[in-house]
Amino acid sequence: TQLLEQSPQFLSIQEGENLTVYCNSSSVFSSLQWYRQEPGEGPVLLVTVVTGGEVKKLKRLTFQFGDARKDSSLHITAAQPGDTGLYLCAGNSGSARQLTFGSGTQLTVLP
Amino acid sequence: EPEVTQTPSHQVTQMGQEVILRCVPISNHLYFYWYRQILGQKVEFLVSFYNNEISEKSEIFDDQFSVERPDGSNFTLKIRSTKLEDSAMYFCASRTGTAGNTIYFGEGSWLTVV
Numbered sequence: 001t002q003l004l005e006q007s008p009q010f011l012s013i014q015e016g017e018n019l020t021v022y023c024n025s026s027s028v029f030s031s032l033q034w035y036r037q038e039p040g041e042g043p044v045l046l047v048t049v050v051t052g053g054e055v056k057k058l059k060r061l062t063f064q065f066g067d068a069r070k071d072s073s074l075h076i077t078a079a080q081p082g083d084t085g086l087y088l089c090a091g092n093s094g095s096a097r098q099l100t101f102g103s104g105t106q107l108t109v110l111p
Numbered sequence: 112e113p114e115v116t117q118t119p120s121h122q123v124t125q126m127g128q129e130v131i132l133r134c135v136p137i138s139n140h141l142y143f144y145w146y147r148q149i150l151g152q153k154v155e156f157l158v159s160f161y162n163n164e165i166s167e168k169s170e171i172f173d174d175q176f177s178v179e180r181p182d183g184s185n186f187t188l189k190i191r192s193t194k195l196e197d198s199a200m201y202f203c204a205s206r207t208g209t210a211g212n213t214i215y216f217g218e219g220s221w222l223t224v225v
Binding site (some may be wrong): 094 | 115134142144153154155157159166167170200202204206213214216217218219221
């Protein structure tokens, strides 16, 4: 069974601070996706990373896929209260490329 | 922007009753999925569906569950005899059949079994 471990599980920071969320596995994934989920709603895709070592930027968010495609990180610069939410990483595997989800990082950005 | 739509958004059912959750995947997508999320827990894979048949399923997807694509647009999940532990948010998802890996999720159907 493939597992994705996310850390930290909870993170509370002040507006303007930087943060990094980590997603680690002992398994190789064909690609990895980051989602953000609000309470009672479905995961909303932020980015997909495919190539080992790939870095993608989405405004203040920077996503990196590890060289071995086993881990990933999400870095947020100058966090804002609107960034508050549950951030999920999920790796594609299997013939149907179904997703294995991490347990999530609950981020709270205080004004 | 195309999106995956699900109905109902919320259903309450008595234990032992049958439930059907409905999904309309994005129109040009070929792979369809059901996931579930028990309150406070991880999103878990249930089943994938491609070319009118199940392509992969998890241990959770036992004989009480079935999926169907009755026409060209709908994709359904049926739970034959619901149990209390089936209470969860059920997400439908889809992706294209090309090399794309991105899977898009619906808003979810919240099932409460009482």
